[in-house]
Amino acid sequence: MSFVDYFISALFLQAGYNSALVAVGAGLLGLSAGSAGAFIFLRKRALVSDAISHATLPGVGLAFMIMVAFGSDGRWLPGLIIGSAISSAIGLILVEWITRKTRLTEDAAIGAVLSVFFGFGIVLLTIIQTMSSGRQAGLENFLLGATAGMLISEATTIAIAGALAAGFVFLLRRPMTLVAFDPEYAATTGVNVRNIDLAMMGLALIVTVIGLKIVGLILIVALLIIPPVTARLWTNQVGKMIGISALVGGVSGYIGAVLSAAEASIPTGPIIVLVAFGFFMISALFSPLRGALASALRHHKFQRRVHRRQGLLALARREPIYDGLTLRILRRSGMIRRDGVATLRGRAASEKASRDEARWAVARRILPDDSAIERYDGLTPIEQMMTSDQIAEIDRMIAEQNGAKA
């Protein structure tokens, strides 16, 4: 079977029970990483999760050694997960403690904890390689993740834990939103900010330790961060952002696991991260809300509207126009002839533009607190911003003014 054939059959869960279960497990892991990561990103604590993930390594090593000392082969996944959870919790507490009790800032504390724990973990792994008992082969897969040879029980554990973590995020979404947006206000409404922060970091910890086997500890931070950053490009609402983030994480985990099942020589973690990055790139370029293309297009359109308006006002005041772009825009829309003289349509449009300017000047004076004044961008036709009654009233006042002058 070719790679493509296998990939397609695996994508639709036709490549055997085992790889289907691994793919579903990776998908649920991505789902929980995406939803928990959304809040970590909004709370601006992405780097803390990096410290958490690197701090798992000594726990993996020590758990292995302890299990070997008790006569097992040291590869029992729940045991390794518990060990990694304990050591990363110690890492997290250390980051908090250093930040609170010393004058060091959080980034310095993160750097210190991350490197010391990771270094210690690597030393432990090296010692383990020289041990005569236990089955140490494959332990280094916790660095970058590998789904090849994964047990069904392991995949099931990961899938269930991932689903539980995602459910927990859903339950805590409101207090976590409040704390991420405005922690001081949250505190006055009775939300325990410290506990919510701990829960948030606890979720990152859970995602990290259940993701050890699939994504690996070095790259798990990418699965916590890339999905929310991608989601932010698509929406301005926190609820939708979490949903999209969970979806991006879930689909990346699923597709990445399927790809890695089709080509077992590549570690799973990097593939999942690259798939997620693919979603990010597509979003950064093409998202209609915050994508680069849409932004450029909006800017271009806005610029043309400004030039058109300024050109029309200049025509109304009989001022000469020198700006090349303004001239081009007016010419192309049939407002002026090639020699720069206004056409009939141009004259009508310029009179309308100048009348609207006068109307807005009056409106700002007589309705200073009207929300239309605040919403006005200087370009939108006045008919779309005010009621016809308001405009009639303004016109009456302009007529009075002119009458008084005459």
Next chain:
Amino acid sequence: MRQAELIAQAGKIVDVAGKDAPLTVRGLTVSYGNKPAVFSVDASIPAGSMTAIIGPNGAGKSTFLKGTLGVVPRLSGEVRIFGKPFHEARDRVAYVPQRASVDWDFPARVIDVVLMGLYGSVGLFRMWRARHRQQAMACLDRVGMADFADRQIGQLSGGQQQRVFLARALAQNAEFYLLDEPFAGVDAATERAIVTVLKDLKAEGRTVVCVHHDLSTVNEYFDRVLLINVRRIAEGPVETTFTAEHLQETYGGRLAETHINDLRLA
């Protein structure tokens, strides 16, 4: 008898506001590091009053507010809200933090921020209903922002952001409002809108406390002042407490004598 006891206990404190006053503070001290930002401040805010907390930059006005609400930890001192510790009277209090204290690029619409004010009554876990949205819209309408409900908050001007924060506090339907510099850097329309809302709150018998910067409007907007410069300088009705003497003491040389003379003082 009760007052006599209190005076006997606390020495100099005269408990004008009564036992169940919206806010009673004794000896509040808050410090960042080993330098007190607020040192042993007493205050008592009577119900239905509108009090301005004034003092120079860095005098601890905002810290005083945060200290009373437990947003920053207290080093010492006692705070009573309606005669109870804050956590027991939380439902009756609404806080409006400084506009600059949050990241306005947060993915939320105006209506979402106002709905945050209803978390307390809806509970943190139940779903929103049409009734809650109507409540939030009514609060936006009070601050003149109903047309902006679906805007992303990052697109608002500073004054509009301030009004959204006020609307969120209104959604809490509290009896006691504490605002941190609601008039800082806002446009004239916003200032008018906020003052109107605050005066309405007072007319409804609610209590308002604002950290305030602009000495020229104290007379017009407030009926009481609390002057702070790390320590409490003076507290009382504007007519008797907002005096040149107290201002000189609060601001020291920083407020020139000529400037004081320009103010409409008591």
